Amino acid sequence: MAFFTQAVNVLKILVMAVGAGLGAWGVINLMEGYGNDNPGANAHVR
Template sequence: MEFFNEAVNILKILVIALGAGLSVWGVINLLEGYGNDNPGAKSQGIKQLMAGGGVVLIGIKLIPLLAGLFG
């Protein structure tokens, strides 16, 4: 059981890290879009930022519920 709980903790960390990376990349695209007045980059940046935030929320709220399934 300890192995399962540790695996869930590692999964949580990885999902949060991936979401944070996607959010940072979205902010970079968003700033590039505003700097160059590029509407395509602005649109892509805000989509990446929102998607990254959603992935982070999944890592924070949903993944820990897995630990309680068998505990």
């Protein structure tokens, strides 16, 4: 029974690590989205 308890604890750690990674990736993507507010970068020259 101890093996199953240890396996569940390892799975909990893996799930938390994946969740933290996805959360950090989401925050980075949100911050990159706000970088497009530079008026000079939006100048479409013909």
